Structures are given as C-alpha cells and as structure tokens.
Amino acid sequence: MKRLFFVALLISFVSSAFAQLPSVSLKDINGKSVNTAELNNDGKPFIIDFFATWCKPCNRELDAIAEVYDEWREETGVKIFAISIDVAQNVNKVKPLVDSHGWEYDVLLDPNSDFKRALGIQMIPYVLIVDGKGNIVYKHNGYTDGAELELIEKVRELVK
Numbered sequence: 001m002k003r004l005f006f007v008a009l010l011i012s013f014v015s016s017a018f019a020q021l022p023s024v025s026l027k028d029i030n031g032k033s034v035n036t037a038e039l040n041n042d043g044k045p046f047i048i049d050f051f052a053t054w055c056k057p058c059n060r061e062l063d064a065i066a067e068v069y070d071e072w073r074e075e076t077g078v079k080i081f082a083i084s085i086d087v088a089q090n091v092n093k094v095k096p097l098v099d100s101h102g103w104e105y106d107v108l109l110d111p112n113s114d115f116k117r118a119l120g121i122q123m124i125p126y127v128l129i130v131d132g133k134g135n136i137v138y139k140h141n142g143y144t145d146g147a148e149l150e151l152i153e154k155v156r157e158l159v160k
Helices: 002-017 056-076 088-101 114-118 147-159
Strands: 025-028 033-035 046-051 079-084 106-109 126-130 135-141
Touching (some): 046 056, 056 079, 056 088, 079 088
Parallel strands (some): 046 079
Antiparallel strands (some): 025 033, 126 135
C-alpha cells in the first residue's frame, strides 16, 4: 500500500513539474485570432516574453534578444512569442513600437491580461521557455543586462 501511495505521489509530482500553456484567445498584431494553448514551434523550444510598450526593461530585453535572435534561430531553431499586455486604448502603439525596433517576433496582444493572469504572472518583463512538447520548463521575472544569455543556455540544454 505504501508503495502504491509513493508511486501515485511521484506521478503527481512529475506531472505538475511541467505545466502546459492555458487556453486563452488572443489576437496577433494583424488581427488574427490565436489560441495560446496551441502555440508551438514544430517540436522545438520557444520563448514567451511578456512586455508592454511603456516598460523600459521589457523593451531593453527584447532589443537585446533581437540583436542575437538570428543566431539563436540558426543554432537552436528557437522561436519567440512577444506578448503585449498593453490595455485596449494603447494597443495601437504596439505595432509601431515593434516596427521601429525591428523585432521579428510573433507578437500577440493580451489587452485584458487574460493570458498573463492565467499563468499567474504578476510583473513584467516575464519570460517562459516552453519545450518542444508544450511544457513550461523555465520562468524568469525581471531583466538585467545579459539575462538573455541565460535564456539561450536553457534553450541549448533542451535541444541537445
């Protein structure tokens, strides 16, 4: 009986260690609907980066990643989804910001913070790494210069 309890406990722990993405309907910056539970990168890891147009650390982080994004994609195949939490009246500022910075990310709009709230995120910038099977395997809050190096190291571990 103890053994059965231990096995059940172990299975419960392992399944909760890797959370899946919640299902929230968002729009991309071109107005196309996207279900967050269906975000993927064809079996390769991807990064979800929550930001806002007014968040200076968020913009610094996305700029720093943009400088090395081509190399990251070539080396690991990683993809980045940048999720704007700008409220509805500021959503029209997102595309011009993305264009002016030259960000080549898939940008989604979360004006009511539904996706952010479903993930239990309190503050931005906030980054998640999702493995090729759709499991959230890494979470990080805040940004300091050079933090993007830790991100790519985590991605490299997943593609080995």
